[in-house]
Amino acid sequence: MNYALRLHEVTKRFGSFTAVDRLSLDIPRGCIYGLLGQNGAGKTTTIRMVMSIFHPDSGTIEVLGKPDASMVKDKLGYLPEEKGLYKKMRTAEIVAYFGKLKGMDTSTANLKARELLTTYGLGDWLDKKCEAMSKGMGQKVQLLGTLIHDPELVILDEPFSGLDPVNRDVMRDTILRMKREGRTVIFSTHVMEQAEQLCDSVMMIHKSKLQFAGALGQIKQGRDFGIVLDYDGDGSVLKSVPNATRVNDSGKQAEIFLQSGADPQQTLRWLVDRVTIRRFEYRAPTLHEIFVRTVEDANARLAAAPVAQGAS
Amino acid sequence: MANKSFLVAQREYLENVRTKTFWLGILAFPIILILSLGAGFVLAKLKEVKTYAVLDLTEQKIGEQIERAARTPDTPGMMKLLRGSGLPQKLQEIRDRYRDAIEPGVDGKEPEVPDEMRRELQRVMLEIPASDFAAITEKATETQKSDKFELLTLDELGIAGIPSEEQRKKLREMVESKRLFAYFELAGDPIQSLSDFRYLSNNVTDSGLRDMYDRAATRIVQKLRIGKAGIDPTIARSLQETVRFREQKLGEDGKAEDVKTGDKANKYAPMGFVYLLWIAVFTAAQMLLTNTVEEKSNRIIEVLLSSVSPLELMAGKVWGIAATGLTLVLSWVLCALIGVWVAPKLMPGFDLPLMDVIGDPLYLASFVGYFLAGYLLYAAFLVAIGSVTNSLKEAQNLLQPVFIVLIIPLVSMMFIVEEPNGTVAKILSYIPLFTPFTMMNRAGGPPELYEYVITSVLLLVSVWFAFRAAGKVFRIGVLMTGNPPRLKEILGWLREK
Structure with a gap:
């Protein structure tokens, strides 16, 4: 019962396409867990299997200690990637409806729905139809529909996509609050900064296969440190930094990786003469860097051994 | 578990019944009827001398x-x-x-x-x-x-x-x-x-x-x-x-008796009811399809499926729309009763000899019963079609065969009224897709008791099988995106356990 979610050797195929390939995961209770991966990597399929919308072809899934999510459906909250509401329903009604579908009784659900909507700044919209709302408001309403029944495990598929900065903060605060309340939050994203800021643990899936999984610190351990540089000036000189193996230049900020044994002090000295430095930091690689490298490495491996994939 | 189906049904029902368009649609029928009667009256008056x-x-x-x-x-x-x-x-x-x-x-x-x-x-x-x-x-x-x-x-x-x-x-x-x-x-x-x-x-x-x-x-x-x-x-x-x-018919006791006007009313009244039945079945089934496609196209289906099983969802939708359709049908029956009662008072000399037919509770009950059975049978097809398509446009293509089938009861309506116990009428009665319409149509006959029993059993058995099949298609189809599956694939799903 220590785990919110355990996957063991889970495989899902659609025809000849393997969407998820022998995926094993242990997600402890009470943490914020990030599912990383490119579009089409298999995140959504994994989530749908966890929600028992799809059934795996092989392997086992244990949700909240039960062998099948349908046994604990009422304790789960799910916000799918593609968000939609009934256009003709009133805001408070639809939130309450989702609550009732999760086993809440009518009066509690109605009360809770209005309360939540008011807390989230939609007090004026309680009795307005969903079609009248902006996209951001609609997403908020849907999030509340996911949370109204106080689920033990919440799964959010790309919760930040399409949100403005204010609503992003609302989403972030909500996730953090749930963690404080002892709930488990799993969310998928391809924005690494978000995962890095929020998650206790992450996993990455690429082309149906698990690449890495674990606590953030653990994942970063043993990987090349890099220089994070905030600068002004001509970024093109960064390409010729001595002893650099990789440079991720974003215009105002850059991440620079050095050959093993190279001295970051020397690099700093070299840079001082060429650009205006506002920040210089030598630290473990960002999740972004790890993600990009993992994708590159995996693609290189696949290119080198195309037969291996066919056999899986 | 069934409780969740009820919630789905309740939502579906309220959403439809609460709209103004629904009630306008219900009222449109009697209003159009009254207007066309009135227009004919006025036109006749206005015609130039x-x-x-x-x-x-x-x-x-x-x-x-x-x-x-x-x-x-x-x-x-x-x-x-x-x-x-x-x-x-x-x-x-x-x-x-x-x-x-x-x-x-x-x-x-x-x-x-x-x-x-x-x-x-x-x-x-x-x-x-x-x-x-x-x-x-x-x-x-x-x-x-x-x-x-x-x-x-x-x-x-x-x-x-x-x-x-x-x-x-x-x-x-x-x-x-x-x-x-x-x-x-x-x-x-x-x-x-x-x-x-x-x-x-x-x-x-x-x-x-x-x-x-x-x-x-x-x-x-x-x-x-x-x-x-x-x-x-x-x-x-x-x-x-x-x-x-002199027109005569054989009475119950086997003696010849003169044909009374009421007998003729009985003969033609079913046509009106068949037509109403048809509109009701068509409207309700169409509503089901539209709602299913809508849920699919706005992706709400995924949230629903994280709370209810596909079969619960399907059952909820089907019953919710059934309740909507029943509201429609009962409103019409009520309109008809009021009309028959009020019209002669408003317009002296305007008397419909349909009174005794409409007033027959058994006939009205069979109307409601046949609506429910007929709707359920077509609902099974339409909910399956709705589940495999992503837009109404795609659904229209798949619907064509269903429409063609649905036209047959309309085309044969006059024919069956003329010969309620003829071969064609009998054959159509035993085809479940046509049973509700044909049996209503034949009420003037009327068919033998055993025909009612056998056709009803056939109809209910077909409804059961249709829903088993629809359930299988719905379960898989409802989460599909992209092109609708080919018929071969769907048949494959049906063979799955």
Whole structure:
């Protein structure tokens, strides 16, 4: 019962396409867990299997200690990637409806729905139809529909996509609050900064296969440190930094990786003469860097051994 | 678990029933019915009056007699007249003698009037003083042809007393200039020859006036010729008698009994109900499809499926729309009952002989029952189609076969009413897709009890199988995106356990 979610050797195929390939995961209770991966990597399929919308072809899934999510459906909250509401329903009604579908009784659900909507700044919209709302408001309403029944495990598929900065903060605060309340939050994203800021643990899936999984610190351990540089000036000189193996230049900020044994002090000295430095930091690689490298490495491996994939 | 289906159904029902369009849609049907009845009434009133003239050059001067005969109401008109009050003594006598025969027929159909009475009426009508005549016929001919045509005398046209050649020329000019719609020219001795009877008009398509005069003139000329030949009027009457079979049917006790108007109402009333049933089944099934496609296209389906199983969702949707459809059907039945009750009070003389049919609780119950069964059967198909498509446009393509099947009950409707126990009717009854419509349609027959039992069992079994199949398709189809699956794939799903 220590785990919110355990996957063991889970495989899902659609025809000849393997969407998820022998995926094993242990997600402890009470943490914020990030599912990383490119579009089409298999995140959504994994989530749908966890929600028992799809059934795996092989392997086992244990949700909240039960062998099948349908046994604990009422304790789960799910916000799918593609968000939609009934256009003709009133805001408070639809939130309450989702609550009732999760086993809440009518009066509690109605009360809770209005309360939540008011807390989230939609007090004026309680009795307005969903079609009248902006996209951001609609997403908020849907999030509340996911949370109204106080689920033990919440799964959010790309919760930040399409949100403005204010609503992003609302989403972030909500996730953090749930963690404080002892709930488990799993969310998928391809924005690494978000995962890095929020998650206790992450996993990455690429082309149906698990690449890495674990606590953030653990994942970063043993990987090349890099220089994070905030600068002004001509970024093109960064390409010729001595002893650099990789440079991720974003215009105002850059991440620079050095050959093993190279001295970051020397690099700093070299840079001082060429650009205006506002920040210089030598630290473990960002999740972004790890993600990009993992994708590159995996693609290189696949290119080198195309037969291996066919056999899986 | 079933509780969740109920929640889905409840939402579905409320969403549909709460909209204004739903109630407008429900009301639209009776309103359109009333409007079309009213429009026909108003149009008949508004129709422009066409004028004509008669140039009577016959030796016997029969023009006036013909005009008068033409103005005598036709049989339905006379029946209507006889039902009124303030009649001259002679007409009242006739009414009392033939009281049984002047009850209104089905849907305004001509009642079975004995020839004898018809002739007697015609004779009496021609004897009534001209001043009374106009007042009496006005009532009877309100909506009839004869008041759409108005006779202008030669005096009124200002061409009396001039040579007939001149008159003819002037009349032609008047037809030419549209002052007159038409004119009749009667010349020669009609006892000998009718070759000099002419009708001149610029409009050859509207033959109403000519028909009216044809019939009237025939009667007058016949009378003239009979008189001339010195034939005894009773002999003449017997010679002219038309043959009319007395319509009978076998009663419950096996004895022949006369067909009453109520029997005919029973025969045709089902058509109205079949049509309503059809609209209701079609509307409800269509609603189900639209809602399913909508949930799919706005992706809400995924949230729902994280809370309820696909089968619970499907059951909830199907029952929710069933409740919506029942509301529709019951509202119509209520409208019909109110209509039958109110209409005669608002419009005297507007009586539908459908009263006893609509008032039959067993028939109404079977209407509701057949709606439910028919809807469920088609719902199974449409919910499956809805689940595999991503937009209404895609769904339309898959729907075509269903529409073609649905047309058959409409096409066969008239046919089955005419022969409720014929081979075609029987065969269609045993095809579950048509059972509800055909059995409703055959109510005038009525079918044997065993037919009701067997067809109902077949229908319910089909509903069960259809839903098992629909469930399998729905479970898989509802999460699919991209192109709809091919039929082969769907058949593959059906074979899965």
